[in-house]
Amino acid sequence: MAYRILHCGKSLQNYRLCVEHQVAGFTTRGPAPGDVIFLAVNLRKQTLCSLRAKLGQPTDQKPWDDSERYVATYQLIEVEYAAPFDLRFLADYGGRYWPLKFLQLAKAIQDEAAIQALNQAFDQHRSVQPIDFDESLPEEALGTDDSSPNISEQELQQVLQEVPDAKVKITGTFQTVRFKNETDALRGLEVLVSENFYQLFPRYQPTHSLLIPENRLFLAAGVEARGDKPIKGIRSIPDALLIIYSGLAQQPFTIALIEYECFGESKTRSQDKSSYLNGQIIPQLMRFAAAFSIVTDKQIRDQTIKTWINKIIGYIYADPDYIQLVSGWFKQLYPDLPDQLVGREIDRALTLAFQQAIQVVLIIDDLSNEQKDTISNVIQSFKLETGDSIQFIAYIVRLEQRIRLLDAEAEYALSVQ
Incomplete structure (x- = not known):
């Protein structure tokens, strides 16, 4: 069982569709039934989470407008809700480039202390029912997608030192x-x-x-x-x-x-x-x-x-x-x-x-x-x-x-x- 953060970027609509249909979509392979996911979205310049669940069986249900992006979709089971809380405290565990360490491509979190902190924060904000976000926010308040920040050439070496798996590694080259x-x-x-x-x-x-x-x-x-x-x-x-x-x-x-x-x-x-x-x-x-x-x-x-x-x-x-x-x-x-x-x-x-x-x-x-x-x-x-x-x-x-x-x-x- 792995712990992952599934980040919807700044798409509040996709976040709501995940909650409504109890499904999670991933743009890469890797997640598996039984994994625990924290669902997150950017709002008010914050990275907010209000849902924790386990991945159930794979499903063909893809309710999102950009459904072609998702190569793997799972049912959500054992769903729990919380009042929205900011995930930026994870910088204490992942440093300056914590989004690359914890949010990028919904990768499995390897830091046990970060996993424990995530669970504690969720439990402190637990709610019986899902709490929706403020629909009256202007578009600029939605923030930007910090799950995969732009990295300059000057920063690249420092990023790879702190987060070695941030860059895609190639197993081989092939001819179609x-x-x-x-x-x-x-x-x-x-x-x-x-x-x-x-x-x-x-x-x-x-x-x-x-x-x-x-x-x-x-x-x-x-x-x-x-x-x-x-x-x-x-x-x-x-x-x-x-x-x-x-x-x-x-x-x-x-x-x-x-x-x-x-x-x-x-x-x-x-x-x-x-x-x-x-x-x-x-x-x-x-x-x-x-x-x-x-x-x-x-x-x-x-x-x-x-x-x-x-x-x-x-x-x-x-x-x-x-x-x-x-x-x-x-x-x-x-x-x-x-x-x-x-x-x-x-x-x-x-x-x-x-x-x-x-x-x-x-x-x-x-x-x-x-x-x-x-x-x-x-x-x-x-x-x-x-x-x-x-x-x-x-x-x-x-x-x-x-x-x-x-x-x-x-x-x-x-x-x-």
Whole structure:
């Protein structure tokens, strides 16, 4: 367990959204479930804190306007509140450059005395309810983001002496190269991502999810209803399916339908990529969403869900490790649940997920933010039985070839494209 200060800069809106939605977003990897965070924001030229919490499970919820900045997002649990108090007392422990030591990139605090002082200050100002900040303050009163102050060349050596880890250290240099295509056994995007899925996406944990990479196991019914008469449509096969365990009895599972796509070596021109995206990728993703949306006749949806659940349960019970994993989830939720009833609970939880918690996930080698927003708007237009939208998530994966390794202990790398 690490202690961190998550600094929202001078964005009071982002601070409030963290409090309102009970989520924390980080611009770098590193934080993990169980870490304790103090949420801070600049106000009245002060660095104020009024929330302490632990990081729960990763979440896809990103309520901030600048959500693209955040590479890791976690639920906040065991949330505690305090009357806003100034963190500048940490200069007694970190010196002149205390923001670089304690605030920069929400790094883990290594100074035990500083951690103790933080906890004592919070406890002294503890509040039962969250206390909002004064909304009438003019913009200039918000202060500046002191979590990463500007350092002049003259100061650099002194800064590195006092805070050696203030400067990013490079583990190596890499060249971006192309995947051959989606399915090539040696250099295919789908093959390489599937083999390294949990190492590539730490947001998903093997203890809290089950990846089913059988791309022919699931087949959507592919029919739509016009009036009372179902009309045959296009059948859709996702490349993989991911069952995400939430740990919550009211909604144990989320179902992610995964589609791998790759422009690779054959589609390098912008026009070719655009044509393939609009003519192949987006329609395919729409078919996935439509199969479980209210735009499809309920009888057909229910039949598709039933068929998929039977195949999922068959896949689970074909492997003793999967049986142990999934059964353990329900033993955690219902400690007194008899073994013979576990299968029934799996069926019930999967049915609920297909009806209420569906995600369409695109894993691709190139996609602009504008294209991502367009696809997200299209997919979210498909509604589930609850009235909620089907969610869209896109991951861009690139193949990097090593140029030179420099420091195995460093966390960052430089790549050239």
